[in-house]
Amino acid sequence: MTRLPIALGTIPFGTTVDERTSFAILDRFAEAGGTMLDTANNYPFWNEGRTGDESEATLGAWLASRGNRDAMVLGTKCGARPTVPGDRTLDSAEGLSARVIREAAQGSLRRLRTDRIDVYWAHIEDRSVPLEETLGAFGELVREGVVREIGASNIPTWRLERARALSRANGWAPYTHLQLRHTYLRPRPWVRLPEAGHTLVSDEALDYVRSEPDLTLWAYNTLMFGAYTRPDRPIQEIFDHPGTTRRMAVLREVAGELGATPNQVVLAWLIGGDPAIVPIVGVSTLEQLEEMIAAADLKLEEDQRARLDAAS
Numbered sequence: 001m002t003r004l005p006i007a008l009g010t011i012p013f014g015t016t017v018d019e020r021t022s023f024a025i026l027d028r029f030a031e032a033g034g035t036m037l038d039t040a041n042n043y044p045f046w047n048e049g050r051t052g053d054e055s056e057a058t059l060g061a062w063l064a065s066r067g068n069r070d071a072m073v074l075g076t077k078c079g080a081r082p083t084v085p086g087d088r089t090l091d092s093a094e095g096l097s098a099r100v101i102r103e104a105a106q107g108s109l110r111r112l113r114t115d116r117i118d119v120y121w122a123h124i125e126d127r128s129v130p131l132e133e134t135l136g137a138f139g140e141l142v143r144e145g146v147v148r149e150i151g152a153s154n155i156p157t158w159r160l161e162r163a164r165a166l167s168r169a170n171g172w173a174p175y176t177h178l179q180l181r182h183t184y185l186r187p188r189p190w191v192r193l194p195e196a197g198h199t200l201v202s203d204e205a206l207d208y209v210r211s212e213p214d215l216t217l218w219a220y221n222t223l224m225f226g227a228y229t230r231p232d233r234p235i236q237e238i239f240d241h242p243g244t245t246r247r248m249a250v251l252r253e254v255a256g257e258l259g260a261t262p263n264q265v266v267l268a269w270l271i272g273g274d275p276a277i278v279p280i281v282g283v284s285t286l287e288q289l290e291e292m293i294a295a296a297d298l299k300l301e302e303d304q305r306a307r308l309d310a311a312s
Contacts, residue, residue: 004029004296005271007036007075007218009282011043014058015050017284025289026062030071032293038218038280040077040123041108046088052081053111060113074112075119075177077153078104079126080197090196096126098137105141119177120147124154124197131163132170139172151177151218154199157208164212175215180205182219182277184266184308185247187238194236209275219270222279228262243312250311254304264295269308272300 008029013022026037039059045052056076063069078101084092094100108117120141122134141147152160152175160178167174181193182201193200201219209217226233228251235244248262255265270277283289300308 004032004034004036004293005276005278006034006267006292006296007038007278007280008034009220009280010037010039010055010059011282012055012284013039014054015044015047019058019061021285022058023062023065024286025283026059027066028286028289029293030066030068034293035071036073036075036278038075038220039112040080040121041104041111042077042081042123045082048088056108056111060111064113069114073118074114075121075151076108076112076117077121077123078108080123090124093124093126095129096122096134096137097129098133101134101137102141105146109146116146116148118148119151120149121151121153121177121179122155122175125159131159131166135163135167135172136170139167139170142173149173149176151175151179151216153179154181154197156199157202157204160205161208177216177218178205178209179218179220179280181221182217182270183222183224184251184269185224185235185239185244186312188241191238193238206275216278217275218278218280220280222266222270222281223263228266247308247311250307254300254308257304258298258300260295260298261291263291264298265300265308267292267295268298268300269305271296272305 037059039055041056042052043055044050079094079096080090081094082092083094094104105117105120109115120138138150142150150173152163160175164174180201181198187200209215224235227235251262251265255262258265267279270279281292283292
């Protein structure tokens with residue numbers, strides 16, 4: 001079976017998507033060749049009455065019930081879990097001290113019911129802690145076998161390069177994964193995202209990933225909360241500019257040529273681009289999952305990709 005080149009986002013699992021539906025989605029994802037699972041130690045803390053344990057705990061219950069842990073690439077994150085009960089902002093985020101990283105890893109292992117994390121992410125930056133402390137703590141977990149590889153999410157390129165250089169100089173495992181927000185539409189410059197902590201892909205980040213063969217780029221919010229296809233999900237203000245109108249027109253045109261949905265074309269554009277990107281896609285129904293699975297087999301012709309790239 002061919003491995004699905006898409007990661008499954010699991011933010012709503014165990015909350016707005018109940019356990020039964022979550023398990024059905026995970027079963028079908030695995031059946032289709034999906035292996036990459038993306039969660040965090042704080043999903044979805046921002047919803048009323050939630051602790052941030054729910055996504056990991058639901059994944060852990062599924063892995064335990066199916067006995068398929070070795071078949072999955074399990075990624076989770078630390079650093080952005082609030083330390084104040086009921087805080088639905090990042091104002092009290094736990095940060096990336098050595099103590100927090102180790103304690104957070106133990107909490108994630110417990111909820112995920114596993115003895116190891118395949119990709120352990122620094123969820124957001126913490127500039128109050130020296131990079132050496134953060135990287136040394138991650139490196140210890142890798143040496144101990146608790147973590148296989150590490151990644152950085154929502155980090156500017158210059159900090160990523162500095163971190164990787166520090167790790168190499170000290171003999172620590174370097175960041176080999178980068179996770180940023182990215183989609184087909186291009187944002188307006190100098191406009192802030194409404195979601196705290198989110199960091200958009202930049203041209204510099206894409207160029208950096210191209211030049212670093214050991215670095216894998218993962219993209220979240222690839223389908224913009226459903227805005228490509230759902231009239232009830234308007235495109236965010238950050239993408240409100242004339243270039244979006246032109247890119248949406250070409251996107252729909254290519255989708256029509258391929259007999260595909262705009263969502264599927266966006267995913268194919270990400271997967272087959274330069275650099276190749278691992279899209280993280282969150283779904284809440286089996287129908288949405290089937291649309292995602294079908295996108296993995298969609299191939300863009302050179303002319304179609306060129307038109308998509310040129311639209312602005």
